[in-house]
Amino acid sequence: MDIEAINSLPYEDFVSIFGNVVERCPIIAAAVWSGRPFPSGAAIEAAINAFIEALPESGKEGILRCHPDLAGKDLQSGTLTPESREEQGAAGLDRMGAAEVSRMTRLNAEYKARFGFPFVVCARMNDRTSIVEQLRERLGNTQAQERARGVEEVKEICRLRLQSLVHSDQKHKL
Numbered sequence: 200m201d202i203e204a205i206n207s208l209p210y211e212d213f214v215s216i217f218g219n220v221v222e223r224c225p226i227i228a229a230a231v232w233s234g235r236p237f238p239s240g241a242a243i244e245a246a247i248n249a250f251i252e253a254l255p256e257s258g259k260e261g262i263l264r265c266h267p268d269l270a271g272k273d274l275q276s277g278t279l280t281p282e283s284r285e286e287q288g289a290a291g292l293d294r295m296g297a298a299e300v301s302r303m304t305r306l307n308a309e310y311k312a313r314f315g316f317p318f319v320v321c322a323r324m325n326d327r328t329s330i331v332e333q334l335r336e337r338l339g340n341t342q343a344q345e346r347a348r349g350v351e352e353v354k355e356i357c358r359l360r361l362q363s364l365v366h367s368d369q370k371h372k373l
């Protein structure tokens with residue numbers, strides 16, 4: 200979809216198309232619609248990032264809490280959003296053996312117990328080995344560091360999701 204077509208969308212359609220660029224947070228698409236017309240896809244991304252940054256810390260944690268675990272229950276039961284399903288599949292998380300799944304489940308649970316929100320990483324920029332490594336490493340951080348890091352990962356996930364929705368005639372996709 201090109202930027203002109205996007206700018207002419209009524210908010211219902213905008214939310215239905217962009218409502219999951221931040222996982223299970225359609226309120227973000229509903230909010231940034233007010234900022235139309237967008238000069239480019241990059242401007243949509245900037246508006247989303249500004250919205251996220253303006254949230255109180257509890258709001259940022261709330262966004263993290265809307266994310267499904269990597270290789271978690273939703274993947275096993277087929278209840279992931281299509282975007283998350285594709286990302287987790289791209290990182291090979293749907294092809295793990297039982298031992299690997301249970302190690303991941305244990306680390307995810309440990310992370311959640313320590314920080315109060317789930318471990319979030321951009322799966323498309325990783326594979327299952329690097330995800331487990333980062334999970335281990337990041338468990339050693341403080342809560343504030345992890346809140347900030349998780350939000351940066353959400354922005355990266357969002358950037359890639361937007362890229363597959365916004366096309367333009369210009370050289371740069373976004």
Ligand SMILES: NC(=O)N[C@H]1NC(=O)NC1=O
Pocket residue numbers: 222266267268269282283286287317318319320321322323356
């Ligand atoms: N927990 C977590 O990081 N989940 C997300 N990461 C990603 O790339 N897609 C997701 O759903």
